[in-house]
Amino acid sequence: MINWRWAVVLSILVSATCLGAEPNLRKVNVDIQDTGAQKRGFKIYMEYCKGCHSAKFMRYERIATDLSIDPEEMRSQYINDSSSLHDSIRSTAPSDSLSKLFGAAPPDLSLWARYRGEDWLYSYLTGFYFDSERSFSYNNKVLHNVNMPWVLNYQQTHETPKIFGERIRDLTSFMVYMAEPIRSYRESMGQYVLLFLALLLIPVYLLKQSYWREISQ
Amino acid sequence: MASRLLKGHRFLRWVNERLPLEKAYKTHMSEYYAPRNFNFWYYFGILSMVVLFIQFVSGIWLTMQYTPDAEHAFDSIEYIMRDVSAGWFIRYMHEVGASFFFIVVYLHIFRGLLYGSYKEPRELLWLIGVAIYIVLMMEGFLGYMLPWGNMSYWGAKVVLSLIGAIPYIGESLQVWIQGDYQVSGVTLSRFFALHVTLIPILLIGLVFLHIIALHQVGSNNPEGIEIKLVKNKDGVPLDGIPFHPYYTVHDLIPIVVFLILFFGVIFYYPDGGGYFLEPPNFLPADNLSTPEHIAPVWYYTPFYAMLRAISFDFLGISAKFWGLVVMSGAIGLVAFLPWLDRSPAKSMRYKGWASRIMLALFTISFVTLGVLGAHPSDWMPFWMAPFFTLIYFAYFLGMPFYTSLENSKPVPQRISSGR
Incomplete structure (x- = not known):
């Protein structure tokens, strides 16, 4: 009973740190060269995310080329609406009815990985938990009082954490790819450019030396 | 060398009779005598010209694909990033180029402070340089708005609201x-x-004047010695060497090293750890959703910290206006340096300890203000921003006193050693 003051102080401190500090994000370290993971992530996106979230900057054709999916396979296995290969990813449900339903329009996710970062995405998607305080009995560790439905509830509760984590990692990989499709090409090109410039430094240095020899004498 | 070039060329001779080709070549290249002791700090003038060129060329290609209209601006940037051939490369060059422009310009200005390049006879050269810096800040501000991301929008809103804080006419x-x-x-x-029109024309015009003025008075050097005072019988400064070929081949080295860093960032860190491209700018502009924390791009943050340091209304005028006054005063004071510095020596090598300590404190305060300005105002104790703002101003306003009171060493006539 003497220590109730301390309890109050402690709880204020704890809640202050919880409010102040960013929630601890789980590191995901996606491999941008791993097209297999991106392909599996794309499948998940098409089945679970695309219903509500468009990705208006991402064309199916580009995905087919980058992730080496055969155009025929893309049409039969991935595209699940009337879109053609040249179209970008449109959401199935109209966004105004969704915003009435959930209180906010589901955002376009083309650039979400560059806005929030891969660790945020991974932590958010694995961060759903049961919370009896809320009307739909779930909540999220990263985004408190989240409006988005717990879409992957079944997977998270029926799969082992390891398998579920791998699944979300694949989805995150795809979203990282989608936010900047050129990235893996950019990084592989970079080494040639830098190598060229490093080699260029040698004649440039020798040229300077040969001219300046006259001056130092 | 020029006459040798012109010898066999009828066309060049024809042009030279009608346009001062040979004269310009001699004045600015083969017979422009630069001190022989330039060091590391003298790379950043030529490097800012290199970045200006990169920005100019990449900007032309971006203009071809960008749509300057609120409906399509954000989408057109993504169109450039995804659908235009090599569009991502041109856009990253321009975006990373903007940050590198300020990096090299800040180092170039620091060189001026270090070796007293603003002192007589280079006052006008310095004033033109200050004008370039101000125009460059305007260009950066205008350009940052064009992607029409949420930070572009809210950043512009904050800066434009400063104009609204001016009494009577502001709104x-x-x-x-x-x-x-x-x-x-x-x-x-x-x-x-x-x-894309007015400001680049101003910028290029001012850079042209900056170089003409430099070649009129001659370059300063790390020793702060006027090489023109000691000449041989042909009128050539004894401590000078022709700019071409010596400094042209010399400057190729820093240019290639610069390009390695520049392209290293473009290919591996194009968003500069969230400082060159800020994450909230990947959301389109939305006047209903304010970013959690509005911060300008890193190169404006020292001045943004000064703006926030003023938190009290005064004489019935809002704190915001006084913040604007402090901020513009901080930039404006730089122009007065040639007349604030009373030291007989130019370079820090011959100035006294007071000047050295003040320059060190100034540099620390500028960097600290930059870090503070990039974070929310409650990130560090509040006193820090006003404190370092005071030091920033003390460097300038105290200069007439500490430069005339301190003991400086006598400046030799000739450049003795190497660098």
Whole structure:
């Protein structure tokens, strides 16, 4: 009973740190060269995310080329609406009815990985938990009082954490790819450019030396 | 060398009779005598010209694909990033180039402070340089708005609201500049027009004048010795060497090293750890959703910290206006340096300890203000921003006193050693 003051102080401190500090994000370290993971992530996106979230900057054709999916396979296995290969990813449900339903329009996710970062995405998607305080009995560790439905509830509760984590990692990989499709090409090109410039430094240095020899004498 | 070039060339001779080709070549290249002791700090003038060129060329290609209208601006950037051939490369060059422009310009200005390059006879050269810096800040501000991301929008809103804080005329001035009662598509279109026409013309014109003025008075050097005072019988400074070929081949080295760093960032860190491309700018502009923390791009943050340091109303005028006064005063004071510095020596090598300590404190305070300005105002104790703002001003306002009171060493006539 003497220590109730301390309890109050402690709880204020704890809640202050919880409010102040960013929630601890789980590191995901996606491999941008791993097209297999991106392909599996794309499948998940098409089945679970695309219903509500468009990705208006991402064309199916580009995905087919980058992730080496055969155009025929893309049409039969991935595209699940009337879109053609040249179209970008449109959401199935109209966004105004969704915003009435959930209180906010589901955002376009083309650039979400560059806005929030891969660790945020991974932590958010694995961060759903049961919370009896809320009307739909779930909540999220990263985004408190989240409006988005717990879409992957079944997977998270029926799969082992390891398998579920791998699944979300694949989805995150795809979203990282989608936010900047050129990235893996950019990084592989970079080494040639830098190598060229490093080699260029040698004649440039020798040229300077040969001219300046006259001056130092 | 020029006459040798012209010898066999009838066409060049024809041009030379009608345009001062040979004369210009001699004045600015083969017979422009630069001190032989330039060091590391003398790379950043030529490097800012290199970045200016990169920005100019990449900007032309971006203009071909960008749509300056509120409906399509954000989408057109993604169109450039995804659908235009090599569009991502051109856009990253321009975006990373903007940050590198300020990096090299800040180092170039620091060189001026270190070796007293603003002192007589280079006052006008310095003033033109200050004008370039101000125009460059305007160009950066206008350009940052064009992607029409959420940070572009809110950043512009904050800066334009500063104009609104000017007493009496502020609000109507702000509406006149914005072209609307709030930041809107109208503002975007006119900012685009200014970003690609008026300001670049001013910038290139001023850079041209900067070089002409430099070649009129001659370059300063790390020793702060006027090489023109000691000449041989042909009128050539004894401590000078022809700019071409010696410094042209010499400067190729820093240019290649610079390009390695520049392309290293473009290919591996194009968003500069969230400082060159800020994450909230990957959301389109939305006047209903304010970013959690509005911060300008890193190169403005020292001045943003000064703006926030003033938190009290004074004489019935808002704190915001006084913040604007402090901020513009901080930039404006730089122009007065040639007349604030009373030291007989130019270079820190011959100035006294007071000058050295003040320059060190100034540099620390500028960097600290930059770090503070990039974070929310409650990130560090509040006293820090006003404290370092005071030090920043003390460097300038105290200069007439500490430079005339301290003991400086006598400056030799000739450049004795190497660097």
